[in-house]
Amino acid sequence: MNDIKLTHEEVASRRFLFTYNSIQNQTIDFMRLGIPKLKEPDCICGNSVAMELVGVYDNEYQAEKMWALLRGRMINKKSDLKLFTLDNLESLIGEKLRKLEGGYYDGFSGKIILVCNLHSPLLQDQEVEQYIKEYSSFRQDNYFDRYFNEIWVKWISDTDGTEKIRRLE
DSSP states (O other): OOHHHHHHHHHHHHHHHHHHHHHHTOOOOEEEEOOGGGTOOSEEETTTEEEEEEEEOSSHHHHHHHHHHHTTOOOOOOOOOOOOHHHHHHHHHHHHHHHHHTTTTTTOOSEEEEEEEEOOTTOOHHHHHHHHHHOOOGGGGTOSSOOOSEEEEEEEOTTTOOEEEEEOO
C-alpha cells in the first residue's frame, strides 16, 4: 500500500482521537494501522476500538487532484466546480455499511468507529451543523444487519481553522 496513504491514515486517526478523547472523556490510543488482508479496519486502537476512515470530497476531481499532488503527479483533467460534499457523505457512509455487512472488517471484534473526513475547503460550520441536525440515521430503516458503533464527521472550521468533530450516529 502507498506510504502517503498510510501516513495520512495514521495522522488522521491520531488527530481524531485527540479531539474524541477530550470530548468523550476517554483515553483511547492509536496502536497501529489495520491489515486489510486480515479484514481489519484502517486503524487499530486501544480499549478494543478500531476506526475506519473515509475521505469525503466536493467532487471526484478534487479527490484526484489532492492525491495526485501528494504523489508528485499532475492531472490533465478539467476542473469540476460542483460541490457535493454533504451529498457524497451519505452515499459513502452507505458504501462503508455495505462493506461492514459484507464482512470486510470481520478480522476485528471490538467497537468500530467510522470517521468521515470532510475535505471541502468551502464547507461552512453552519452547513455541517445543519446537516447533522437533519441527518437521517441509517439505523432507522434497519436495512443492514450490522452498523458501525459510532459514525463521526470531521472538518476544518471556516471560522477559526480548528478541526471540528461531531457525532452523526
